[in-house]
Amino acid sequence: MGAGWAAAAFAGLDAPDIARLDALPVHALPAGTRLFGPGEQAQGFAVILSGRVEVSLTGASGREILLYAIEPGQSCIQSTLGLMGDEPYTGEAITVRDTRLALIPAPLFRALMDRSGPFRAQVFHAFATRMSEMTQLLERVAFTRVEARLAQALLDLGPEGLVTATHAELAARIGSAREVVSRRLEALARRGLVGTERGRILLRDLPGLRQLASVG
Amino acid sequence: MGAGWAAAAFAGLDAPDIARLDALPVHALPAGTRLFGPGEQAQGFAVILSGRVEVSLTGASGREILLYAIEPGQSCIQSTLGLMGDEPYTGEAITVRDTRLALIPAPLFRALMDRSGPFRAQVFHAFATRMSEMTQLLERVAFTRVEARLAQALLDLGPEGLVTATHAELAARIGSAREVVSRRLEALARRGLVGTERGRILLRDLPGLRQLASVG
DNA sequence: GATCCGATGTGACCATGTCACAGACGGCAA
DNA sequence: TTGCCGTCTGTGACATGGTCACATCGGATC
Structure with missing residues (x-):
């Protein structure tokens, strides 16, 4: 995914919105870059174009656990918590490979959520999937x-x-x-x-x- | 919350939509009623008017853990997983007190999500809050x-x-x-x-x- | 080769989960 | 009252998992 990524990542968006997204700068981050940590505020809604980002949690003792990974075409749901509610991050996101991503600024994100059904559907679906995954993870950690x-x-x-x-x-x-x-x-x-x-x-x-x- | 609950539960909705929601039948359930269990399909989007519902997870060994509780005015986010994604339930919801709730049927839910910004905001916010709570719970279970x-x-x-x-x-x-x-x-x-x-x-x-x- | 550093191995000990029972308590029926 | 029964609680024994303190090992570098 690269130039023209928006059409692929958000199927069903109309042409002007796709153009707006494609016009966003693409950030190239080396493996090992920390995207955000606990308590930080979201810069925007991140969409991964290539590479891989892992979000994990660290306990007081220093022990860690992987919450989930974000693959190309997926978005960083954690970043929406800050955009939609007022919940701070509790996890830490780090690129585990060289990664390219686009950051949808909060105002554009909110505008798209308001006017584009397909965009909403995409975000909601990603949200539902993460929630379900987190529940399964909790089950495995608690019981297996x-x-x-x-x-x-x-x-x-x-x-x-x-x-x-x-x-x-x-x-x-x-x-x-x-x-x-x-x-x-x-x-x-x-x-x-x-x-x-x-x-x-x-x-x-x-x-x-x-x-x-x-x-x- | 009872007659006219919609205006209170979904601030900002326009009058016709409030009327539609208020017109929905209100179900009265005794304490101990099971709303749904693992693998079941969502009937609709549940809004709790009074009482209390607890959603918990049961492991293979029979051990249980409380995921979260739903208080009056809150909605059952778990039920949206089935409405928005295709994820089945993994938890089990049971009333722990006598409870009254309204069930927003899937078509109306989807229509409201499409046309009402305030409704969306509400649902999203609830979603974000649950996600954040689940993350904290995971942290406590894994590390404390x-x-x-x-x-x-x-x-x-x-x-x-x-x-x-x-x-x-x-x-x-x-x-x-x-x-x-x-x-x-x-x-x-x-x-x-x-x-x-x-x-x-x-x-x-x-x-x-x-x-x-x-x-x- | 000598040295250093990260990866891995080990023993001891505590916390937690599991199993199998044993009491203990409270309500109910005779 | 007495006896019975189901639920709640207490206990010992043992397996798994987490923590700490070190010992070793393998590779890279000098």
């Missing part, structure tokens, strides 16, 4: 064992069978602790489900992992 | 100890100092297990923060409990 969440994370990161991530990164993703992940991985390795090397994990038994991830 | 969540629950249920609830009910509220709640309460009692009787808990040290609830 680390092993199931870890298996799910491994499958998400390397559906082909190879995951390049440290134990600490995996822990931050599933909201656990590094040591716990190390021990779980060792246990999975003993059972032949994975192989471990420094910085990467080989998934040796994808069906077995899927089973673990779903059972909980 | 049971003791802090329990103290918070006690303060929520009995800000005056008396809580009428069983240990099992408290456990369901905070997403823990009955035995754990029993033991935590006993520990709090030993420290003089609460007194326990069958079916109710006396909060002896409100500032102390507030401290516990906030520290995590």
Whole structure:
């Protein structure tokens, strides 16, 4: 997505609005850029054109958990909380790859919400999806064992069978602790489900992992 | 809230729309009625006029956790997930007191969303608020100890100092297990923060409990 | 090779969840 | 009153998970 991204990202918008969006500057951000952190005010409504942004939560102890990721064509719903309600951010958004995004300024966002049905539908749908995902995440965190969440994370990161991530990164993703992940991985390795090397994990038994991830 | 509830619940709506909403039948439901459960399709957009509805999640093991409560004048956001996206419910909504509510049928809901700015603003705001609350809940469940969540629950249920609830009910509220709640309460009692009787808990040290609830 | 740093392994200990029961209490019927 | 029953609460034993303190290890750099 790049020049002319608006038509693809917001199907059904009329031509003048598409032109307005396409005219917005596109920001190119290197991997590792922090888009916003807890308590900050929204600059506008962010639409990701390429790359990937992850939004995560950090607890008092320093433990982290991934809330959700934003892929190309998706918008950063978290940024709408500040635009629509008065809720401050509680999460932190960071680019995990080189990323290009457009920022719809608050006034234009509000105008589009008012006059464009398709735009509204898009925003609402994204909202509903995130809410649903967050509920599922809450359910997994509250009720399932680390092993199931870890298996799910491994499958998400390397559906082909190879995951390049440290134990600490995996822990931050599933909201656990590094040591716990190390021990779980060792246990999975003993059972032949994975192989471990420094910085990467080989998934040796994808069906077995899927089973673990779903059972909980 | 009763006859003429719409003007109060949706400030800024124009007269014809208020009349349409006021004309909807009001349902009176006894405490303990189940409004919807996991996987069901939304009947419409529910607005609570009096009473209280609690939405909670149940894990495979049977453990429960309270997602949020809906008070008079608020709407059941969960029901919009089905109306706007195609996400099924994942929670279960139950009246905890005798409750009266109006159900806005899906077609009227969609029409109002299209043509009424104030209605949209209301729905969006409610959405943003729930999302923010859910995020905070996730943070508490993922990162704070049971003791802090329990103290918070006690303060929520009995800000005056008396809580009428069983240990099992408290456990369901905070997403823990009955035995754990029993033991935590006993520990709090030993420290003089609460007194326990069958079916109710006396909060002896409100500032102390507030401290516990906030520290995590 | 010597050194440094991030990644990983380990043991101890506490908090929490689960299971299996044992009492304890309150209401109700005989 | 007495006995019964269902619910609430208490307890011990054990598995899992989180935290802390270190030990090791592997690679990169000098």
